[in-house]
Amino acid sequence: MTADSKSKEKVAQLLDVNEVSYRYGSLFALNKVSFEADAGELIALVGRNGAGKSTLLRCIAGWTRATDGDVMIIGTSVKKDERSIREHVILVPDTPPFYDELTAWEHLQFCAQANLLANWEEEAEQLLDTYGLLSNRNAFPFTFSRGMRYKLALCIALLIEPDILLLDEPLGPLDPVSADDLWREINSHRNDGMTIILSSHQLPYEAHPDRYIIMEQGEVIAQGTPDGLRKTFKIEGALSMDAMLRSAIMAQKAARHDK
Incomplete structure (x- = not known):
């Protein structure tokens, strides 16, 4: 090498x-x-x-x-x-926090400036449009639904590109x-x-x-x-979450029982 x-x-x-x-x-x-x-x-x-x-x-x-x-x-x-x-690193939690005094667009502006992003406005508008928030750019996040707040947090994270x-x-x-x-x-x-x-x-x-x-x-x-998990747990067909979790938990219990 x-x-x-x-x-x-x-x-x-x-x-x-x-x-x-x-x-x-x-x-x-x-x-x-x-x-x-x-x-x-x-x-x-x-x-x-x-x-x-x-x-x-x-x-x-x-x-x-x-x-x-x-x-x-x-x-x-x-x-x-x-x-x-x-x-x-950026974490988007299940309930993202926002500043009450900033609009959606001002949040994007604040984060862009804090991360020294240049020419960010067009990308920010595209992200807001993608997630259906462009018409709400001047609204305050505390007036948004939970889904809208999460979308705004996604827009901020994707704009920064960590x-x-x-x-x-x-x-x-x-x-x-x-x-x-x-x-x-x-x-x-x-x-x-x-x-x-x-x-x-x-x-x-x-x-x-x-x-x-x-x-x-x-x-x-x-x-x-x-x-690999499908083979390990001998799961046939599509790898469903329920089947995978159930198989992993059963394997863990069996391993502890054998000790």
């Missing part, structure tokens, strides 16, 4: 989640979670409600500090340098047409090298993730490509 290829390989390794744990008192919300992500990957973080998906995304984004372990983004520890990490985009339950607030628009945007940006990690318990077939990470009670109990 040449020096150049080694350098490219190192750059492509955007994310390293290493033995991350998070405790609420004596309760583990996350327990030694580890995985890596490369540039351009779409990773589906799946599990039942309360499995730890949202907490994990918040730890990756630097919104929540891990109790143990660490998250490395492009070789930098989230714990040691939260400010610079936020230049590379190296890593984290989406927490993106399908919940979106109507079917907006969900289709989201998948088109996701596929376009992953082709350009953006790494996207989304949490869901109702991921549709058309999402086509490169990899699934299955969580249960704060732990990663299985991970792999769709074909």
Whole structure:
């Protein structure tokens, strides 16, 4: 392997989640979670409600500090340098926060200026149009429905174009047409090298993730490509979320029983 290829390989390794744990008192919300992500990957973080998906995304984004372990983004520890990490990672939570005194367009303007974006206006208008918000550009987000607020947060994130985009339950607030628009945007940006990690318990077939990470009670109990998991759990036909979760949980229980 040449020096150049080694350098490219190192750059492509955007994310390293290493033995991350998070405790609420004596309760583990996350327990030694580890995985890596490369540039351009779409990773589906799946599990039942309360499995730890949202907490994990918040730890990756630097919104929540891990109790143990660490998250490395492009070789930098989230714990040691939260400010610079936020230049590379954006989390869109299931309930995005906004400033009451700023309009939708002013939010885009504020974020564009904060990230030193040039000639951003046309792209911002296209994003608002794609998600049906262009006519609401001068309205205040606190007057929006939950779905509209999530769409605005998506517009802001996609305008900034981070190296890593984290989406927490993106399908919940979106109507079917907006969900289709989201998948088109996701596929376009992953082709350009953006790494996207989304949490869901109702991921549709058309999402086509490169990899699934299955969580249960704060732990990663299985991970792999769709074909790999289908073979591991001997699932025939389409890889449904229910079948995958059920098989992974049963395998985990069997492994613990054998110990």
